[in-house]
Amino acid sequence: EAGVAQSPRYKIIEKRQSVAFWCNPISGHATLYWYQQILGQGPKLLIQFQNNGVVDDSQLPKDRFSAERLKGVDSTLKIQPAKLEDSAVYLCASSLLRTGDTEAFFGQGTRLTVV
Amino acid sequence: AQSVAQPEDQVNVAEGNPLTVKCTYSVSGNPYLFWYVQYPNRGLQFLLKYITGDNLVKGSYGFEAEFNKSQTSFHLKKPSALVSDSALYFCAVRGDTGRRALTFGSGTRLQVQP
Numbered sequence: 001e002a003g004v005a006q007s008p009r010y011k012i013i014e015k016r017q018s019v020a021f022w023c024n025p026i027s028g029h030a031t032l033y034w035y036q037q038i039l040g041q042g043p044k045l046l047i048q049f050q051n052n053g054v055v056d057d058s059q060l061p062k063d064r065f066s067a068e069r070l071k072g073v074d075s076t077l078k079i080q081p082a083k084l085e086d087s088a089v090y091l092c093a094s095s096l097l098r099t100g101d102t103e104a105f106f107g108q109g110t111r112l113t114v115v
Numbered sequence: 116a117q118s119v120a121q122p123e124d125q126v127n128v129a130e131g132n133p134l135t136v137k138c139t140y141s142v143s144g145n146p147y148l149f150w151y152v153q154y155p156n157r158g159l160q161f162l163l164k165y166i167t168g169d170n171l172v173k174g175s176y177g178f179e180a181e182f183n184k185s186q187t188s189f190h191l192k193k194p195s196a197l198v199s200d201s202a203l204y205f206c207a208v209r210g211d212t213g214r215r216a217l218t219f220g221s222g223t224r225l226q227v228q229p
Binding site: 045055093103104 | 119147149151156157158159160161164166205207215216217218219220221222
């Protein structure tokens with residue numbers, strides 16, 4: 001079974017520039033998550049999709065971050081404009097069901113450095 | 116609100132010795148508890164989960180975890196550590212009501228010495 005695919009693996013941008021990350025979840029997984037992992041910290045949820053609808057975006061900085069999941073499969077996360085504190089690893093995860101007992105499977109992440 | 120505490124930033128253990136990585140949680144309703152492991156430049160890999168039933172759950176690579184409801188803990192254990200177990204370990208929780216996404220702890224780095 002193919003895992004969660006993310007691209008790019010690494011990205012370096014200057015502050016105030018924009019950047020986009022792409023995620024392809026495991027086939028058939030209805031739930032998709034974007035997490036932000038700052039160095040030395042645990043992952044923090046940014047947004048959760050169920051199919052192509054948003055379930056939870058309470059911790060997404062909506063003034064600069066946006067995400068979409070068209071057709072309920074692939075997803076993109078965008079940052080515009082980027083700040084230095086956005087430097088982190090952005091992890092995409094998917095799970096088969098929305099119920100709490102289902103584990104999430106994670107991609108390798110995109111490491112963003114904002115200079 | 117749900118939260119996870121991993122009180123140790125790092126745990127050092129000699130190869131062959133038993134290991135324990137501690138985790139306590141706070142959640143509304145019944146907890147669903149998970150352990151993940153992260154190797155350098157890799158995503159998080161699922162190890163095991165507690166949903167209901169037996170308080171001792173077994174997972175991948177010989178790891179197990181013990182759920183203790185009265186102490187709100189879910190410590191990760193392994194009877195005999197391997198050097199290859201050296202990695203970053205995350206405990207995570209979600210409740211059976213309300214918010215359904217995982218909340219992670221800050222992580223514990225496990226260092227197994229030969």
